[in-house]
Amino acid sequence: RHNLDGDEAVRSTNDDASHCKRFAVHLGYWSDPYLPLLVRNTDRKTPEINRGYFARVTVITNMVEKFIKAMKGNCQIVNFGAGFDTLYWKLKDAGLPVKRFVEIDFANVTSRKCHYIKNNSKLMEALHCEGICYLDEEVTYNTTELHSGIYHLAAADLRKLSEVESKLKECSLEFSVPTLFLFECVLVYMPIQFSHSLLQLIADKFSTTFCINYEQVNMTDRFGDVMLSNLRSRGCSLAGVEACASLKTQEDRFILNGWDGAQALEMNQVYHSLILPQEIQRIEKIEFLDEKELLDQLFHHYCICVAWKDSLDLKLNLLNI
Numbered sequence: 001r002h003n004l005d006g007d008e009a010v011r012s013t014n015d016d017a018s019h020c021k022r023f024a025v026h027l028g029y030w031s032d033p034y035l036p037l038l039v040r041n042t043d044r045k046t047p048e049i050n051r052g053y054f055a056r057v058t059v060i061t062n063m064v065e066k067f068i069k070a071m072k073g074n075c076q077i078v079n080f081g082a083g084f085d086t087l088y089w090k091l092k093d094a095g096l097p098v099k100r101f102v103e104i105d106f107a108n109v110t111s112r113k114c115h116y117i118k119n120n121s122k123l124m125e126a127l128h129c130e131g132i133c134y135l136d137e138e139v140t141y142n143t144t145e146l147h148s149g150i151y152h153l154a155a156a157d158l159r160k161l162s163e164v165e166s167k168l169k170e171c172s173l174e175f176s177v178p179t180l181f182l183f184e185c186v187l188v189y190m191p192i193q194f195s196h197s198l199l200q201l202i203a204d205k206f207s208t209t210f211c212i213n214y215e216q217v218n219m220t221d222r223f224g225d226v227m228l229s230n231l232r233s234r235g236c237s238l239a240g241v242e243a244c245a246s247l248k249t250q251e252d253r254f255i256l257n258g259w260d261g262a263q264a265l266e267m268n269q270v271y272h273s274l275i276l277p278q279e280i281q282r283i284e285k286i287e288f289l290d291e292k293e294l295l296d297q298l299f300h301h302y303c304i305c306v307a308w309k310d311s312l313d314l315k316l317n318l319l320n321i
């Protein structure tokens with residue numbers, strides 16, 4: 001039995017994430033012409049939060065682009081707990097289309113996204129194929145879902161495997177095509193046995209797959225306690241937090257569930273060694289940062305974990321971070 005109030009609080013974490021991204025875009029940390037079409041709120045956030053989101057969006061985008069280029073576009077992307085993410089539109093603009101792009105979230109979240117997409121010509125235009133297109137170009141939708149040739153927005157509770165499995169089929173995903181799964185701050189809200197089963201399902205169904213999981217880590221120290229009690233005080237169930245104890249527990253959950261390999265890195269390392277120095281210089285001029293230690297602490301408590309299952313030996317392990 002799930003706690004409905006808890007689910008509502010989890011759904012509202014999408015508003016937090018999208019409002020933070022919206023404000024950072026507003027200040028020019030990165031460019032996203034599509035987010036303002038989905039999110040109007042530009043309430044101020046602290047410089048630490050803005051830099052944290054900059055690092056998160058930059059490293060995830062870089063990893064996704066690396067995967068698409070390595071697969072020469074012959075690949076699919078599934079964004080679980082996608083919220084108001086705009087990656088599909090940004091990749092299209094960057095000239096990096098894929099064969100299928102699927103987003104799944106609670107119906108409550110997808111219905112709002114569906115409404116905004118349907119009512120915006122710029123978002124809708126990007127759902128049509130350009131040039132020669134062998135897929136049905138028709139865009140169909142109801143209140144909670146939207147389906148087009150490549151882009152699919154579908155509603156499911158990720159804790160219910162049969163629901164997830166039938167949505168993956170409805171969105172015409174091909175199990176033999178290399179597929180990237182993205183979880184951006186999602187698994188922590190699910191009881192560990194459900195996220196384990198979901199990762200196992202992916203490894204069972206897809207012969208060639210790559211996963212990017214961005215999430216909390218090092219949650220067992222005092223700072224971690226404070227972060228968790230902040231989330232809990234808003235009614236969020238953090239049933240999956242035991243996998244956020246360390247980089248090793250983040251990696252192990254993939255290895256335990258049928259994946260060939262995994263690598264997790266703290267955001268401190270990502271920020272200081274994986275983002276282009278000229279980008280760091282540019283964004284560090286946007287706002288003065290008073291509390292460097294606070295940012296270091298935040299970066300120490302988030303990580304990116306990539307994992308792969310590589311039956312075709314496409315050298316997905318070389319795509320590590």
Ligand code: SAM
Nearest residue numbers: 011013014017081082083105106157158184185
């Ligand atoms: N990935 C987006 C981003 O980073 O901007 C949204 C992140 S938000 C913190 C977490 C998202 O996961 C929410 O949109 C929430 O509705 C979704 N989510 C959490 N648990 C879920 C579940 N059991 N089924 C479907 N969606 C879920």
